[in-house]
Amino acid sequence: MNPNKKRLRRSMMFLNAQKPGLIKDPYIYKPDSIMLDLEDAVATNQKDAARFSLYHALQEIDYRGVERVVRINGLDSEYWKEDVRVCVAGGCDAIRIPKTESPLDVKAVEEEVIKAEKEFNRPEGSTLIMAAIESARGVMRALDICESSERLFGIALSGGDYTKDLQTHITGTGIELMGARQNMIIAARAAGIQCFDTVYTNLDDMEGFRRDVEGIHLMGFDGKSIINPRQIDIVHEIFTPTQKDIIFAEKVVKEIDEKKALGIGVFTVDGKMIDIAFYDGAKRTINLAKASGVYKGDL
Amino acid sequence: MINAVGRDIPQEILDITGKEVFQGVHYRDGYTYKKDGPNTKCVINSNGSKLVKDIREALVKCEIKDGMTLGFHHHFREGDYIVNMVMEEVHNMGIKDITICASSLGKAHDKIVPYIEDGTITNIQSSGVRGKIGEAISTGKLKGLAIMRSHGGRVRAIESGETRIDIAFIGTPTCDDYGNCRGIGGKSDCGVLSYAMVDGDYADKVVAITDCLVPFPNFPAHISMTKVDYVVEVDAIGDPAKIATGAAKPTTDMRKLMMADYCTQFVVNSPYFKDGFSYQTGVGGASIASTISLAKIMKERNIRMKFGVGGLTKPMCDLLINDQVDCLLDTQDFDLAAVESVKNLKHFRISAGEYADPFNKGAVVNKLDFVILAALEVDVHFNCNVVVGSDGMITGAQGGHPDTAAGAKCTIVIAPLLQGRTPAICTDVTTVTTPGESIDVVITDYGIAINPARQDLIEAMKDVDLPFKTIEELRDIAYSITGEPERVQFADRVVGIIESRDGTVMDVVRQIKPFEFADEK
Numbered sequence: 001m002n003p004n005k006k007r008l009r010r011s012m013m014f015l016n017a018q019k020p021g022l023i024k025d026p027y028i029y030k031p032d033s034i035m036l037d038l039e040d041a042v043a044t045n046q047k048d049a050a051r052f053s054l055y056h057a058l059q060e061i062d063y064r065g066v067e068r069v070v071r072i073n074g075l076d077s078e079y080w081k082e083d084v085r086v087c088v089a090g091g092c093d094a095i096r097i098p099k100t101e102s103p104l105d106v107k108a109v110e111e112e113v114i115k116a117e118k119e120f121n122r123p124e125g126s127t128l129i130m131a132a133i134e135s136a137r138g139v140m141r142a143l144d145i146c147e148s149s150e151r152l153f154g155i156a157l158s159g160g161d162y163t164k165d166l167q168t169h170i171t172g173t174g175i176e177l178m179g180a181r182q183n184m185i186i187a188a189r190a191a192g193i194q195c196f197d198t199v200y201t202n203l204d205d206m207e208g209f210r211r212d213v214e215g216i217h218l219m220g221f222d223g224k225s226i227i228n229p230r231q232i233d234i235v236h237e238i239f240t241p242t243q244k245d246i247i248f249a250e251k252v253v254k255e256i257d258e259k260k261a262l263g264i265g266v267f268t269v270d271g272k273m274i275d276i277a278f279y280d281g282a283k284r285t286i287n288l289a290k291a292s293g294v295y296k297g298d299l
Numbered sequence: 300m301i302n303a304v305g306r307d308i309p310q311e312i313l314d315i316t317g318k319e320v321f322q323g324v325h326y327r328d329g330y331t332y333k334k335d336g337p338n339t340k341c342v343i344n345s346n347g348s349k350l351v352k353d354i355r356e357a358l359v360k361c362e363i364k365d366g367m368t369l370g371f372h373h374h375f376r377e378g379d380y381i382v383n384m385v386m387e388e389v390h391n392m393g394i395k396d397i398t399i400c401a402s403s404l405g406k407a408h409d410k411i412v413p414y415i416e417d418g419t420i421t422n423i424q425s426s427g428v429r430g431k432i433g434e435a436i437s438t439g440k441l442k443g444l445a446i447m448r449s450h451g452g453r454v455r456a457i458e459s460g461e462t463r464i465d466i467a468f469i470g471t472p473t474c475d476d477y478g479n480c481r482g483i484g485g486k487s488d489c490g491v492l493s494y495a496m497v498d499g500d501y502a503d504k505v506v507a508i509t510d511c512l513v514p515f516p517n518f519p520a521h522i523s524m525t526k527v528d529y530v531v532e533v534d535a536i537g538d539p540a541k542i543a544t545g546a547a548k549p550t551t552d553m554r555k556l557m558m559a560d561y562c563t564q565f566v567v568n569s570p571y572f573k574d575g576f577s578y579q580t581g582v583g584g585a586s587i588a589s590t591i592s593l594a595k596i597m598k599e600r601n602i603r604m605k606f607g608v609g610g611l612t613k614p615m616c617d618l619l620i621n622d623q624v625d626c627l628l629d630t631q632d633f634d635l636a637a638v639e640s641v642k643n644l645k646h647f648r649i650s651a652g653e654y655a656d657p658f659n660k661g662a663v664v665n666k667l668d669f670v671i672l673a674a675l676e677v678d679v680h681f682n683c684n685v686v687v688g689s690d691g692m693i694t695g696a697q698g699g700h701p702d703t704a705a706g707a708k709c710t711i712v713i714a715p716l717l718q719g720r721t722p723a724i725c726t727d728v729t730t731v732t733t734p735g736e737s738i739d740v741v742i743t744d745y746g747i748a749i750n751p752a753r754q755d756l757i758e759a760m761k762d763v764d765l766p767f768k769t770i771e772e773l774r775d776i777a778y779s780i781t782g783e784p785e786r787v788q789f790a791d792r793v794v795g796i797i798e799s800r801d802g803t804v805m806d807v808v809r810q811i812k813p814f815e816f817a818d819e820k
Contacts (some may be wrong), residue, residue, distance in 0.1 A: 028554070228553065
């Protein structure tokens with residue numbers, strides 16, 4: 001398995017792949033991933049220019065550990081196969097498939113990726129895939145999509161197109177997205193992959209954005225797509241365990257390891273009843289804290 | 300001759316100007332001299348007013364002739380009409396060989412370029428120039444030399460008699476018929492007349508030009524009738540929309556906000572951030588954002604500012620409104636909030652001389668703890684360039700940059716690592732305007748460099764969680780992104796000098812020439 005499949009992806013920042021000023025140094029804002037867009041942000045007659053710019057960015061710019069995901073054009077377009085070749089030739093970390101509606105979509109992209117990896121002498125399996133779900137059909141087939149490929153590290157909700165398909169619109173309350181979010185996170189967890197939430201486009205409403213991120217964090221999402229570096233700090237703050245959480249998780253892991261050796265199954269930590277069922281959750285907190293760079297302990 | 304910032308100043312320039320090369324910021328500390336004084340035509344007869352019909356009549360009465368030096372101020376910023384109005388009349392009268400001595404010139408004065416080309420104007424002395432005048436100088440159209448000097452340096456040059464102003468034209472928002480000028484009121488309100496005060500004191504002839512004539516006495520006068528020879532009323536002295544704009548909306552540009560945050564964190568972790576500190580900042584997005592976040596921390600930690608200096612904008616004036624600063628010392632107002640704030644009793648007008656003149660008995664800048672500045676380029680010696688673009692064209696102004704940098708205990712320069720596709724942090728700046736010995740800290744979006752000469756600041760920051768790097772590391776990151784740029788190619792002719800605030804020569808600016816690739820030579 002590609003070791004990056006389960007890496008930390010709290011924030012995924014969209015950038016127009018055609019804009020050198022945007023893509024030259026987004027790493028200074030420290031997002032976990034950037035999403036270099038060849039699809040909606042790029043005008044039809046600029047697709048080739050965008051690919052050219054993307055290829056050189058992937059080849060020449062040291063993104064200092066920030067994951068480089070590329071959103072290719074839809075499978076219903078004439079552009080996507082050439083997009084895949086450029087992504088793989090440039091050496092991107094992952095490809096995002098827009099408007100995914102079935103496992104066949106993922107398979108089709110995977111096939112092109114394999115061909116390109118051979119053509120450009122890239123290690124087999126080095127290019128990961130994620131699937132954006134943007135329709136009612138896609139949501140209803142989420143589990144099948146999640147289980148369609150070993151390369152697939154996650155699925156992401158695209159709220160704009162999805163709400164149009166549902167014949168509603170983005171309200172800012174999240175009501176219109178409830179079903180899709182719930183269905184997708186359950187499917188992703190069932191398949192053991194990650195799940196990412198849609199963008200929040202009102203940059204003047206940072207409080208609304210915060211509430212939105214808090215909600216999807218509680219639902220279990222791994223991260224959020226963002227459109228502006230101003231949104232990064234809030235996402236990271238909410239998705240990064242607090243020192244209180246980390247200390248408690250550390251105690252839980254250590255106590256369970258210790259008590260297990262003594263044959264004790266149930267005990268209390270800071271007045272809370274703890275048993276083996278807490279172990280995985282506590283380990284996840286520690287791992288997330290480590291990946292976020294806030295854990296300095298020895299676990 | 301090589302000066303203290305390593306720049307080779309041609310002997311010919313030293314001979315023409317009678318100047319010495321720059322020898323360090325404190326080279327002339329303790330220098331003793333006798334101040335110059337104006338020729339004064341007394342008004343004893345009590346009949347009549349000083350009002351004249353128009354600018355032309357004022358010029359005739361002032362006995363304008365070829366070769367004179369005319370003084371102007373820049374309080375109307377990019378909304379100024381005065382320079383163009385006066386120079387048009389001078390041109391129409393067929394006068395030649397004029398030296399303009401302005402506190403600054405900008406794009407508002409593009410219209411005088413034909414007068415440079417036809418020899419009406421042959422010398423320019425200014426804090427800097429932007430727009431087409433800059434292009435005219437850089438392409439060799441000015442027959443004489445452009446002298447770029449700081450706000451403090453201009454006062455020094457005039458007070459010491461190095462520059463003698465024959466006629467000063469003082470645009471004034473309100474004036475009475477006897478010449479009492481005030482920077483407030485009227486439709487062209489600019490708040491203060493700080494830069495013009497030295498013109499009032501030292502010019503042989505002083506002409507006040509206003510678009511709001513008020514009954515005598517227009518008191519308290521910012522420039523007194525005792526210094527004014529003639530008063531002219533015109534329809535408009537400037538475009539109010541460009542003189543003082545509404546307060547700039549705080550920036551939402553994350554890059555600027557990040558640099559602002561680094562700056563604030565540096566300030567509050569430095570040893571100078573304590574009750575009673577003093578502070579000056581500029582009008583850039585990062586500077587304004589930094590002032591806003593600094594105000595929050597001052598409140599949290601119950602720390603008051605003793606005085607703020609400026610070039611003022613709303614965030615600085617808000618400190619006064621919110622009782623976080625004892626007083627403001629004002630040389631210029633950049634927005635309507637600052638103009639309005641002048642009415643506050645703790646908001647004091649000061650002259651450019653009080654602000655920054657190195658040749659008086661101590662200026663306000665000497666009492667600054669912090670100054671936050673910007674720069675077009677900073678090099679690995681911490682030298683700054685704020686006047687000449689990386690393309691070799693004159694495109695900026697020194698303003699108070701070298702004055703405040705020299706005076707403040709902690710001088711912080713904020714500059715994005717890349718200005719477009721050009722590295723702002725480089726091996727050698729195109730032109731030195733502020734010497735590295737005055738610069739303590741450089742803050743970029745990629746990290747912060749402290750001048751190694753400030754080991755005390757390096758020590759104070761050793762446990763502070765900020766992205767510290769050496770200036771060479773910052774330069775290397777910039778070059779790793781853009782490549783190392785080839786040096787701009789200049790012709791031999793010197794078109795301007797960058798004067799140090801003490802009157803010595805910091806650098807020269809040469810005529811630009813089209814770039815020649817190596818294989819074309």
